[in-house]
Amino acid sequence: MDSYAGVIEAFRNAGLYVDDKGNQAFCQGPGHSGQDRSVSVTRTQGCTLIHSFAGDRTEDVLAAVGLTTADLYDNKRGVDYCYPDGRVVHRSVDKKFRQSGNTEGSALYRADRLPDLTVTVYVAEGEKDADALATVLGVPAVSAAMGAQNPSKADWSPLSGRPVVAVVDDDAPGQRWADQIRELVGPIAESLRFVKAKVGKDAADHVAAGYGVADFIPADPTPRGRRLTLVNADQVEIEKIQWWEPGLIPSGSLTLLAGRGNAGKSTAAAAWAAIETRRGGHVLWLHSEESRSRHVKPKLVAAGADCTKVHFLEVTEEGTDARLSLPDDLPALRDLMSDNQIRFLVLDAVTSFKAGNKSGDKQDEIRPFLEGLNRLADDLGAVVLGIAHFNKGTGREARLLVTGSTAWTDVPRSVLGFARDDSTGGGVITDVKGNLVAVPRSLTYSFVTVTVPVGDDATEVGRVVFGEDTTTTVDDLLNRSRDEGSDEDDSPRGWLSRFLKNGPQPAVNVYAVGGEAGYSDRQLRNAHRNVCGRPENMKAFVKREPGSTTGPWVWRLPSQEWPWDKSTEEGSPIDDAAIDDKKPLYANLSNLYNLAGQKGFSDVIFEKNEDDIDAIDDITQETGHLGRHLPIDEPIPLIPVDLCECGDPAVENETLCLNCQLGGK
Known part of the structure; x- marks a missing residue:
């Protein structure tokens, strides 16, 4: 579809005069003077540009003639930029980027x-x-x-x-x-x-x-002059550490909250944020993994926060939604917090806000990000809480278990480890870095259930209640659990084997879910090599669908067949997926690939219903996955979705069925 021609036609249908010069047109309203230019329309590779000479937003200009931003693209999914060496950059309509080919x-x-x-x-x-x-x-x-x-x-x-x-x-x-x-x-x-x-x-x-x-x-790109100046130590005034929470959370510094899934990190952060609001302070909560309306606010309400003093952040660029990228956005973030008297910042999860091209495993790339957060906290005298995850490593010290580079624990002034205590049902928080106090502090916490109103209904939400100081540390709990032993192999190789047990998965899904489980991309790639055997056999176990040069790479176990090698019975693909009892994984995967492609979706991820939901369905949107429920031989904990309410007794109160997910789209 030629988006340029479509936009020109819409302007003409709206009664505007259009002076079309081939690749660029100038549109004027009725009664134009011949010199006035109200709006310009410009054809480029795969998309059309709009400029309002009156300063109107592009979205408003399009809405006035019955169009949306998607109508500016020849392909409604966006535009592909093909590089001469095989790299392909995909830009979506809402300005999200991903790459394929020779990345x-x-x-x-x-x-x-x-x-x-x-x-x-x-x-x-x-x-x-x-x-x-x-x-x-x-x-x-x-x-x-x-x-x-x-x-x-x-x-x-x-x-x-x-x-x-x-x-x-x-x-x-x-x-x-x-x-x-x-x-x-x-x-x-x-x-x-x-x-x-x-x-x-x-x-x-x-x-x-x-x-x-x-x-x-x-334009003058010359940076401002730099000079070096000596400052004598006797000119520096000594300042006492100001504690927001004694022995745990210092003001004016970055504090990292780290632990494994379900340890209660974000729930504890909500409890501390609620305390800040009750003291009269304002809180900025930046979230990436959880839904603002279904998870973050209910936790804050359950913790007793004054929600008039809690703020979320919207980021737009060229009128479209974008993501906060640090340290590039630090000056704007600092100004925003300063102007609104915000002195308490939560980043959940902190890794989501670093620049997308920066690796969390490389110290020289992650240090500027974390040091920038430290400077922001110091400049404003603010509390900055960053939520991170433990990996599945075997280190006996909690500070060594934080996923990624050692900079994650080197740069923050305080690192709080979280661990569940199976004997009490609660847990322990310990300052596992311990360089601000002579004796690191440990604090117990427990979980209670609070009823939170939702319109005319109500829902139950977990709340953290802080207890007494204890001599038990997070290291004690982690080592106790390890010493007691487990029949389940929690190494990257063991996790990957269980994850792929039910069938092949796109590599992007392995990285997304494996990251939530605490494994780095490098650990997962190494585990895949180990699972597959000899390195020279890797190509046999990593493959794209035949004929595809841009689709996702798919991983499998050596004993498994490729999903596209399986045929399905004749009839509706959705019906086939529902009735194929012998090989539900292969049938559903191939059918879903076909359906998803027809409806403009890309990747597929397996879902299951979780009683204890930690991750949420928003992740599937933020990482670009198409979240779809597929029957699997043995349920595995992945990203959950909403419960199905279609009325079909076969799927009622289960995760969304294929008919509900795809039938109406």
Whole structure:
């Protein structure tokens, strides 16, 4: 579908005069003067750009002519940017990105279309900007994968000896990007100068407003001068540590809350947040794993929080939902907290808010993220609680069990370990870092059930009640559990074997669920090699569906067959999935792949009903998975979904059935 033609037709149907120049059109309202330009419509690769000269939001302009943001894309699922080395970057309608193909490649986008060395090449921050420059203005343009996040991983050698113009986004990340481009491209280019958009933030905005390359405004990427100054120790005033919770939570510092699933970390954070509101303070709760309405607020209400003093955060970019990315968004976050007198911040889970291209396992990549949170806490004198997970390792000290780099425990000033005590039904919290006090403190806690009103109904929610100090530590409980032994292998290999026991799974699902269970991507990959046997056999056990170059990689155990090798009975795919008793996994998987593809979905994840829900269905949306319930031989704990209410006695009060999930979509 040609989105450009569709948008032009909608404007004409709405009574606007359209001056269509082929790749760009200018639309005026009735009674136009011939010179007025109300809205511009611009065709680029796979999508259409809208610019309102009156400053109206794109969503409002589209709504006025009966369109939505999805109508700006030739493909309603978004646009694919194909790199010359096989990398494919997928941009969704709501500006979420994922990659496939050669994701380790270093080629520049559109590098294979560069002319001879005498022609000036434009460098833009993102693929959308490069396409706008190339397709509308007709100039050679390139960009690197991941935009401003990590240009150092790209191969800039195709720009060697060429005159280059870098178009800088008008924001803080754009300035940092420009500084890196100067260092990476400046030494090899024949010349390098920097410009910025005359209108809007980036090159796409500039082009959409009808401006050309001659209209760019010169930009100075030179960073502010730096100087080194000595400060004598006798000029520094000693400050006493201010404790928000004595021996556990210091003010002005980052505190990490770590433990295994169901240990009560976020429930305890809710109890502490409630105390802050009752003291008159304001709380900012940033969440990624739990639903705001079904999980976070009920926990806060159950804990007795004054919800008029609890705040959540919405992030938008170009009018669409986006995610907080730290440390890039730290200045804005600091200003927001300062302006609203917020001195208590919860990040649940803290790993969800680091920049997407930063590894949690690499110390030099995770330290700037955590150190930024420490500076924010120090600047505001605030409490910052970050919730993290223990891995399934065999280290006997709790601080060594935090998933990822040692920076997760090195940088925070306090690390609170959580462990359940099977003998009491409650648990123990211990300062497992213990470098702020002579004797680390341990505190008991228990769980109670509180009834929380929901409209005319009510629901039961867990609440943490803090008890007395104890000499029992989190290390004691973890070691006691380990010493008592278990018949279940909790190594990465043991977990993976159980996870794949019921059949092949897309690798993205293994990473998503394995991460929730406390295993890193590296541990899971190593476990898969061990499960499969010899490394040279890996290709036999990791495979895409035949004919697919962009679909998910699928993992299986050596003894299992590929799901697409199985045929199903004739008839409705949904009916086949429901009646195939012999091989429900294979039948459902192949049927669901077909149905999901027809309806615009991508990946599939197995679901089951959990009595004790920890993870929630929102995860399937945030990680881009299609959450669907499939019958499995032996239930395994994965991401739960809502209960089915379709009235079918065969599935009533079970997780959503295939008919309910796909039938009406």
